[in-house]
Amino acid sequence: xxxxxxxxxxxxxxxxxxxxxxxxxxxxxxxxxxxxxxxxxxxxxxxxxxxxxxxxxxxxxxxxxxxxxxxxxxxxxxxxxxxxxxxxxxxxxxxxxxxxxxxxxxxxxxxxxxxxxxxxxxxxxxxxxxxxxxxxxxxxxxxxxxxxxxxxxxxxxxxxxxxxxxxxxxxxxxxxxxxxxxxxxxxxxxxxxxxxxxxxxxxxxxxxxxxxxxxxxxxxxxxxxxxxxxxxxxxxxxxxxxxxxxxxxxxxxxxxxxxxxxxxxxxxxxxxxxxxxxxxxxxxxxxxxxxxxxxxxxxxxxxxxxxxxxxxxxxxxxxxxxxxxxxxxxxxxxxxxxxxxxxxxxxxxxxxxxxxxxxxxxxxxxxxxxxxxxxxxxxxxxxxxxxxxxx
Amino acid sequence: xxxxxxxxxxxxxxxxxxxxxxxxxxxxxxxxxxxxxxxxxxxxxxxxxxxxxxxxxxxxxxxxxxxxxxxxxxxxxxxxxxxxxxxxxxxxxxxxxxxxxxxxxxxxxxxxxxxxxxxxxxxxxxxxxxxxxxxxxxxxxxxxxxxxxxxxxxxxxxxxxxxxxxxxxxxxxxxxxxxxxxxxxxxxxxxxxxxxxxxxxxxxxxxxxxxxxxxxxxxxxxxxxxxxxxxxxxxxxxxxxxxxxxxxxxxxxxxxxxxxxxxxxxxxxxxxxxxxxxxxxxxxxxxxxxxxxxxxxxxxxxxxxxxxxxxxxxxxxxxxxxxxxxxxxxxxxxxxxxxxxxxxxxxxxxxxxxxxxxxxxxxxxxxxxxxxxxxxxxxxxxxxxxxxxxxxxxxxxxxxxxxxxxxxxxxx
Numbered sequence: 111x112x113x114x115x116x117x118x119x120x121x122x123x124x125x126x127x128x129x130x131x132x133x134x135x136x137x138x139x140x141x142x143x144x145x146x147x148x149x150x151x152x153x154x155x156x157x158x159x160x161x162x163x164x165x166x167x168x169x170x171x172x173x174x175x176x177x178x179x180x181x182x183x184x185x186x187x188x189x190x191x192x193x194x195x196x197x198x199x200x201x202x203x204x205x206x207x208x209x210x211x212x213x214x215x216x217x218x219x220x221x222x223x224x225x226x227x228x229x230x231x232x233x234x235x236x237x238x239x240x241x242x243x244x245x246x247x248x249x250x251x252x253x254x255x256x257x258x259x260x261x262x263x264x265x266x267x268x269x270x271x272x273x274x275x276x277x278x279x280x281x282x283x284x285x286x287x288x289x290x291x292x293x294x295x296x297x298x299x300x301x302x303x304x305x306x307x308x309x310x311x312x313x314x315x316x317x318x319x320x321x322x323x324x325x326x327x328x329x330x331x332x333x334x335x336x337x338x339x340x341x342x343x344x345x346x347x348x349x350x351x352x353x354x355x356x357x358x359x360x361x362x363x364x365x366x367x368x369x370x371x372x373x374x375x376x377x378x379x380x381x382x383x384x385x386x387x388x389x390x391x392x393x394x395x396x397x398x399x400x401x402x403x404x405x406x407x408x409x410x411x412x413x414x415x416x417x418x419x420x421x422x423x424x425x426x427x428x429x430x431x432x433x434x435x436x437x438x439x440x441x442x443x444x445x446x447x448x449x450x451x452x453x454x455x456x457x458x459x460x461x462x463x464x465x466x467x468x469x470x471x472x473x474x475x476x477x478x479x480x481x482x483x484x485x486x487x488x489x490x491x492x493x494x495x496x497x498x499x500x501x
Numbered sequence: 502x503x504x505x506x507x508x509x510x511x512x513x514x515x516x517x518x519x520x521x522x523x524x525x526x527x528x529x530x531x532x533x534x535x536x537x538x539x540x541x542x543x544x545x546x547x548x549x550x551x552x553x554x555x556x557x558x559x560x561x562x563x564x565x566x567x568x569x570x571x572x573x574x575x576x577x578x579x580x581x582x583x584x585x586x587x588x589x590x591x592x593x594x595x596x597x598x599x600x601x602x603x604x605x606x607x608x609x610x611x612x613x614x615x616x617x618x619x620x621x622x623x624x625x626x627x628x629x630x631x632x633x634x635x636x637x638x639x640x641x642x643x644x645x646x647x648x649x650x651x652x653x654x655x656x657x658x659x660x661x662x663x664x665x666x667x668x669x670x671x672x673x674x675x676x677x678x679x680x681x682x683x684x685x686x687x688x689x690x691x692x693x694x695x696x697x698x699x700x701x702x703x704x705x706x707x708x709x710x711x712x713x714x715x716x717x718x719x720x721x722x723x724x725x726x727x728x729x730x731x732x733x734x735x736x737x738x739x740x741x742x743x744x745x746x747x748x749x750x751x752x753x754x755x756x757x758x759x760x761x762x763x764x765x766x767x768x769x770x771x772x773x774x775x776x777x778x779x780x781x782x783x784x785x786x787x788x789x790x791x792x793x794x795x796x797x798x799x800x801x802x803x804x805x806x807x808x809x810x811x812x813x814x815x816x817x818x819x820x821x822x823x824x825x826x827x828x829x830x831x832x833x834x835x836x837x838x839x840x841x842x843x844x845x846x847x848x849x850x851x852x853x854x855x856x857x858x859x860x861x862x863x864x865x866x867x868x869x870x871x872x873x874x875x876x877x878x879x880x881x882x883x884x885x886x887x888x889x890x891x892x893x894x895x896x897x898x899x900x901x902x903x904x905x906x907x908x909x910x911x912x913x
Contacts, residue, residue, distance in 0.1 A: 134627055141611040141620050161883070222872070226880040235887060294830050301840035303847070310847040310854070312873070325830065329823040336619070336626035337815070343623075357615040 137343030147353045150191035152202050154214070158243040162218030163236040165243055168206055175211040178277050178466035179244050179253050182214040183237060183268075185260035186369070187319055189361050190216050192445055193258070195354045199446050201455045208459035213244050215261075219363040225312035227366035229373060230391040233268050241268075241275050250469060252277035252402075254462055259283050259415060259441070263377070266423065267390060270399045278465045279429075280405045280458055283441055285415045286423045288381040292416035294326050299378035308367035316362030326413050355446070384426055397423075403431035405461050407444070407454065410495075414441040433461065436495040453494045633815060710738060768849040775845035779838050782829065790825035794818060 158165035182202075184190035193214070194202040205212050215237070220227065244253050255276050257265025262284020269276045291297045307314065324331045342348035382388035388395045404427055408420035417436065424432045437444050437454050444450050608624060611617040707713045716731040797817065801807045808814040829835050858868040 134623060135607070137623065138607045138611065138620060141608075141613070141616040144611075144613050144616050146613055147615045160887075223876045223879065225873070226877055231884070235884075239887075294827075297831065297833075298836050298839060301836045303840060303844040306844050306847040306851060310850040327823065328826055329819040333626050333629060334819050336623045337630050339619075340623055340627060353613075353616055353619055356619045360615075360618070 133340050133343045137340065137349070140343055140346055140349050143346075144349070144353070147350075147357045149196060149354050149357060150194050151197060152194050152200055152206065157213070157247065158240060160236055160239055162220065162224070163240070164216045164218065165240045166214050166216065168202060168212040168214070170211055171203075171206040172209045174209075176209050176463045176466045177211075177468045178250060178462075179211040179213055179248050180205065180462060181241060181244055181253055181255050182212065183255065183257045183261035183265050184215065184217070185258060186217050186232070186363065186365060187260060187316075189358060189363070190214055192358055192442070195358060195446055196350065199351070199448065199451055201445055201451070204451060204455035205459050208456055209463060210459055213240070215240055217363065220313050220366045221364070222312050225367045228368040229264075232366075232369055233264055233271070234391045237264060237268050238272065241272070245275065250277075251275070252469070254278045254280070254466060256280040256282065256458070256462075257284055260285070260373070262286075262420075263373075263383070266397070266400065267383070267388070267395050269402065270395045270397050271390065271393060273399050273401060276402050278403045278405070278462055279400065280407065280462065281420070281423060282407045282458075283409055283412055283415045283420060283444060284406075284423070285377070285419045286426070287384045287419050287421075288377050288379075289384070290416055290418040292418045293412075293414060295322070295414060296378065296416075296419070298322075299374055302374055302378075304371050304374040304379075308371045312367050313364040314367060314370050316364045319365060320360065320362040323414065355442075384422065397426040398428045400427035401429055403465050404429040405433050405435065405458065407435045407437070407458065409437050409439045409441055409444040411439060412441040412444075431465070433496060435461075438495075457494050630815060633818060710734075713738070768845070768852040772842075772845040772849045775838075775842040779842040782835065782838060786826055786829045790822045793825055794821045797821060 153169040154166040155169070156164055157167045182190070182193060184193065194200045197203060202212055202214070217232075217236075241253060241255070245251065252275055255265050255269060255278070257263070257280070259282070262281035263286065265279060266281060266284065266286060269279045288296060288299075311318075339348070339352045342352075376382045376388050380387075383395060383397070386394065386396045386398065404424065406420060406423050408415070408417050410417060412420075421434065424434055435454065435457055437450060439447055439450055444454055605621075605624065608617060608620045611620050707717050713731065713734060716727050716734065794817070798807065801817075808817055854869055858870050861868045
């Protein structure tokens, strides 16, 4: 090994270190001027509540919204306001601007009194009740459903069990096929002895889950991103973006033990869903029952839910109208990056609007999925990858 | 002091002064009259906070200047600067500590908890970054570590390696970034809580018996024999004290409680063993990462592509570490080892929950088991209620439709 470079003088690193120190101190000034890190700002109202689950309805932003309401189902892990971090980077806001009528489930923070909540309580109970509440208020038999990450898995299971209530199904970065070892969570979960963990904790602590996610990129997520932001501390917009994300990342609800046990065992460890062997509330979840139009959206560089886990869904369902959108980004970037804001959310909105014409009287033999010719969705180029379409 | 060293020193001081000016003007503006109303910082409370803050800042700066004066006055300390190419290691580290302390102080004034936490992490990352810069300078300039010259590249590398881990462990638990190391720390907390609870449980007897104190010390280090001896001696003292007083059969160490304590202690030993196995793998990977970095640096230097700035070196360093750890994480053996450590922690918690339930059962205090029973009943009642409510709603809907149908017929 050579050690004689000698070209690097202390001034260089001293200069760098001092520059960083200066930025840090300026950053404190910026931080002190921030009274609160505001997220989840798009106007909405609480329309239904059951236990800790709350259903919100966002105030429409166009005069005549798409006639079929959309229910967004987020994961139990982390909080749903990822979809509405702030006004310039809000999937929800983009949906509203594009004319969608948006509802969203907030699962709340489970405590020890929720330790016995099972997956069927979430899907057959809370989710089904939320869907019914929207059906009732809209007077429609079917609504649109969009599931994100674990919420995507729940939405797929729900659509298989209640196909008669879902007009169109959208999944975003949803884990479906758990046989892959592309992601570390998939390989670690296979060895996880879940029974002792659930029995010991009742509700799996959010910190435990969150730190597991940090382990997927230990140096980047625990060190480099903080070094990186120092460079931008004099930019209030960059600081605000950074803090919004920090707030979201470390706002981690616990996981109701019984639901978590089933998710790990039936899905991560036994991969029952794709084999049509998973049972919920005494019924088998048959993915072939999913016959409504399906849009499957995933991120090409997703380190949490790799494409290999999301992509297979389209081959497992009976839907004739099905499509895949893939975006060159990561699990979070697909929601918050400026590029995704311009491309992914509008593409989803257009896809939904095209398939959400007012319900007509069904004519025997007529194809259920129709395309709206007078969609309120703006028709701009979207710039996302597509495949697997088969009308 | 060589001329170049003096220049470096002067330049450093000038930086500090410019820094203070910038800091003063940028932060003062936040509280000055006519400042941006949006910032919402014009309250009297904010003003007071700012005045207090600035006072601390001024005091800090004066103290810092004094320490620098003293430093310059001590000629013996100036020796390292005789070699104009280096900043003395200790001085640099002291400087970093001073920054760390002041940043900690200022960070505590940030009102928003998310911003405060992020600022804290930034400060620690900055310290890590700066410490790494020092290592980098040592590595490249002449192989000097800690201000001492070693003979030959092998000795230098060895010394550098030692220093590398010394610096890293100062900021990283187990040589890993804090967030990641928290996994281990959080798991370790189970053991700490166990130890603490055990200590609290036996406190009345330990306090009055030096023998028990001595034995208990060994117990906490995982000595099973010491545990058995401790329990035996505790039983004697217990029966002469509280046991006699309470006269409750089955409470002694021969009863249910002792059995659960032994089981919990077995779990404790197993947990410590799993944790040690896990950490051994992590440590080894830390060394592998460092060796990998050395090799990569050699390759780059041979190609005349060595990092030209510290930032480039830093990027190479963290990416190399990330890659090395991820290679470990992808292995089946790591998956099993990680699972085993988590499971051992969960088993320990379960066992100790049993112990606490047994202890608390003597008193009119609800145990976790009692609460679980209540939670289960409430859960079931809610579920039944929802099921019945749904059935009722469906029946009402059917009734409504039927009525509409009948009304329609009547009208028709």
